[in-house]
Amino acid sequence: MTDLIPELRTPTAPEGTGRVRSGMPVSRVDGRAKVTGEARYAAEHEAPGLRYGVVVSGTIARGRITAIETGAALAVPGVVEVLTHLNRPKIRSWDLAYKDMTAPGGSPFRPLFSDRIFYSGQPVALVLADSFEAARHAARLVDVRYEQEAHETNLLASLDQAYKPRPLKAGFTPPSSTGDADKAWNEAPVKIESQFYHGVEHHNPMEMHATTVLYGEDGHLTIYEKTQSSQNNRWYVSRVFGLPKEKVTVRNPYVGGAFGSGLRPQYQLTLAVMAALRLACPVRVVLTRQQMFSFGHRPETWQKVKLAATADGKLSAILHEAIQETSRLEDYVEVVVNWSGQLYACKNIKLGYKLVAHDRHSPIDMRAPGAAHGMHALEVAMDELAYRLRIDPLEFRRINYADRNPLEDKPYSAKELSQCYDKGAARFGWKDRPLEPRSMRDGEELVGWGMATGMWDSLVMLARVSAVFHADGRLVVSSAASDIGTGTYTVMSMIAAESLGLPLERVTFQLGDSTLPFAPVEGGSSHVTTVGGGVHGACDKLKKRLVRLTKSMPGSKLAKARPQDLEFADGKVQLRNRPETAVPLRDVLAAAGVDRVEEKFFMKPSLLKQRKYTRAVHSAVFCEVRVNEKLGIVRVTRVVNAVAAGRIISAKTAASQVIGGVVWGISQALHEESFTDHRFGRFMNHNFAEYHVAVNADVHDIQVIFANEDDRIVSEQLGAKGVGEIGIVGVSAAISNAIFHATGRRLRGTPITPDKILLGEHDVPVQER
Structure with missing residues (x-):
């Protein structure tokens, strides 16, 4: 072109x-x-004869559909069709046809493929009408009957069902180990053991997932789509529907936020294409805010971290295991524990990672997948061990600074983390921090200062x-x-x-x-x-x-x-x-x-050259919190995030990305969690009224510093690295550590809500393993 x-x-x-x-x-x-509104998003492209589709969502977590009554819906003026698994256009049946470019191992979910129900909220019908209002009204009149089966959606109640992901099936490399971590931990003079729990989080970008399919006279489909890859979605559509790729064009010139939710084609794309092919006309399908909770999410995760050190503060053992949920269809995996083998100098490291299959939609990547939870656990545990040793948390990290990847004995392509520590601490004023918790107060609020390290892969x-x-x-x-x-x-x-x-x-x-x-x-x-x-x-x-x-x-x-x-x-x-x-x-x-x-x-990229190095971006996050113990309210009043991400090409957009990541880190630490009613296997707070995210009142002073770094291993042409993910990594841990410094209460899981501030001992449900 x-x-x-x-x-x-x-x-x-x-x-x-x-x-x-x-x-x-x-x-x-x-x-x-x-x-100015000149930018047009997926749901803003018009066409003569456009039909509107509204999805009907299933109400059980597992079972099968026994009957669908559509007569009342079809009687609504303006309704032209109700698509179900019984009358949809022909689609391919084998798994490979549904494997998009980012699919995990397993059998991808196929919308309206059969009568099987795999999760609550699954699409079971699509109502099509001349107006959105008619389609929405008619969707409420579709009567779906089910035969229910027993389901499971409770991770903490099913940890004993965890299994190791099958590498060939899941497409991931199992975490490795070095030395004898169990022996070193048992014999160490100073050690800690901590458990962490993180609830489900859902993507909630401003633009909801939407698809507009324009149907050409020659049958060519021009699809305006909310996606993170037009070519991935074209690949998917052409394979699922058996269409030559020349007959499909996908466009996404503007995307109103995605954060991983657009990596894989979501079900509204499949339904919109089905409808356009069935009616031979343009079709638009937009998910509601509630339906944004009916596909992938950041998975619910349980972790255990055990750290040991010598009396002078040198790490002698790192043990980190994680269990997360996935669907029964696919083995979705994240790199939760890997960071614990890459960041700090230690000769004895043991990492473990398992999955539990649940009756949910497969999780999907969400900003800094794996690291957002894994680095939280590692960095809160590091803070806890630093206090056990009576060493300043920043100094403890300096003592254990790694010049080479300790697990693989590889050099880093570039690592200016020490510069991040120096610049971040100086800007924040860390040298004035008293070590003792509960030593700073401002009126009714306890003041705490915490810090954490961040790390994310540098990909090319x-x-x-x-x-x-x-x-x-x-x-x-x-x-x-x-x-x-x-x-x-x-x-x-x-x-x-x-x-x-x-x-x-x-x-x-x-x-x-x-x-x-x-x-x-x-x-x-x-x-x-x-x-x-x-x-x-x-x-x-x-x-x-x-x-x-x-x-x-x-x-x-x-x-x-x-x-x-x-x-x-x-x-x-x-x-x-x-x-x-x-x-x-x-x-x-x-x-x-x-x-x-x-x-x-x-x-x-020169893969042979790159494989000789550990390639990553690093950060040092410093934060100040103010805690009202009487009300359980935490305010994050100041954050300094120092980032080493190679050469920065665009200082303004790069800083904006890090600031956005910090805001999300605040949200992860204090607000976000999707609650499940396990009786029904259904998310309950699927709206902005009850699914809390950080808003303007939660965001105060955020400062971003970029270290001087030039990485010609990762980017031979530019010396640059990406900053989209690193901004969130370590933020929730720094906040948790600051809360401990303010209150003396160690709260490990996320989110840290007012009830946990008031009743700190109920932070993480204890699981004996």
Whole structure:
């Protein structure tokens, strides 16, 4: 794809933005489109004859459908069809057809495939009407009858049913161990043992999951979708429905938040395509806020951490085990315990991870999957052991600082965590912190200071990028990437503009269309290193091509110039620091008799080189809390998050990502949990009134610091790493540790709600294992 796709309304920076350099605090190029309403999301694309679909959700957790009465619904004026498993269009039956690019091992859930019920809230019918109001009314009239079977949704009551995930089936590598951790722990002079429990959390982005399918005269489907990969969803649709990929185009130019909920195709996509094929017309399906709780979630998790140290504070044993729930259909796994084998120097490490199969939808990745819970447990346990040793928690981490991965004996590709400790502590004022709990007070509130370390993987994958320089001075760069609010439009435009020395407003980055060059699913904080590396590579090839054309121009004053002596600036190529030698690139194309020059680049990381290193981003989180013990209220009044994430390309969007992660960390620590009525296997608080998230009143002073780091192992082209996940990691632990410092009560699980502040001994249900 070499030309702009008009329907995407691809944003560019405002005129006058000028030249950019890596690290500048550039405002989002898509900001104006979003605040003015020009940006259109999945449910905002219109078409003549559009039909509206409303999902009917099942009410039992396990069993089968015995009958569906649709007569009353079909009698509602404007209703045209009610789709069920009995009358849906033909879809494929084998598991492989439903395996999207991020699917775990097992058998994926297939909407309206049969009469089987696998979880409460499962879609059992789709009502289609000429108006949303008619479809919504009719959906309430569909009568579904069931034959119920016994179900299980209580993790703490079924820990004895835990099993080790099957590596080949689950697609994950089991955590390994080193030394003799049990022996070292038993013989250690100082040790602690702690249990942790984390309830289910649900994705609640501003934009609810939605699909608009436009049905072309030739049967071509153009699908506007809330997704983190247009190509993943095209792959899924073409395979499930047996359609040639040329007959399916998926677009996601704007995504109103996803955080992992859009990694896999959700069921509204399947239902909308079913309806469009059945009716041969455009269809829109939007999930309600309540139905946003009816697919994947951050899994309920139980953990045990045992740490031991010598009297001088050196870790001698780390034992970390975790059990989490998954569905009966798939083995969804997370890297919960792995961090405990990568972060601190220790010769004896033992890690364990198991699953319990429940009658729920398969969990899915949620921002920093595994690390959000695993690092919480490790870092709260580290704080607890530091107090047992009577050592300052920050000093304890310095004592056990690892220069190499202790489990695999690998060097880190880059690790400026010590710089994070230094800069974060100095900004926060950690040196003034008294060690004793309950030693600071302000009026009715106890004041506590806590800290924790954060860690997340640095990923780089495969991608293709196209770069086209036009005769009018425009640069169009394209890849089927996604921008889920992270600033992808802006960062990629900056990389391209800096590479060719162009004003930012002369650069357009195209994403969000499955027909564009291949890009991986946007997840794991990998887009900057992967797609960004591809943008740099494509632009570098373009520069070399333009240099050759410049040198070959008749009478070129740069004919004898060495390529390394040339630079691109303001739409021209010139000898470095000699603007009088500049040749406009427009003249170069005119002399070559072409209206554009295009280059393509295949971003392929050097895996053999990378495997020799542990590749990660690191952070140090410092926080202040104020606790009213009489009311059980905790306020997080100050957070400093110091992050080492390689070279920062866009300082403003990177800081924004970390701030957003901190806010979510506050929410994880103090607010978020989906409660289940286990009698029915059903989530009860599936709305914003009762599923609490952090709001403006919960957010106070948040400061972000970036360490000086340049990682050419992870990103040979840019030296950068991703920051999407690291912002949340360690925040809940720092808050928990600060609460201990304020109150002297050790609260380990999340969320830490007022009742737990008042009755601290009931924090984590004790399970003997």
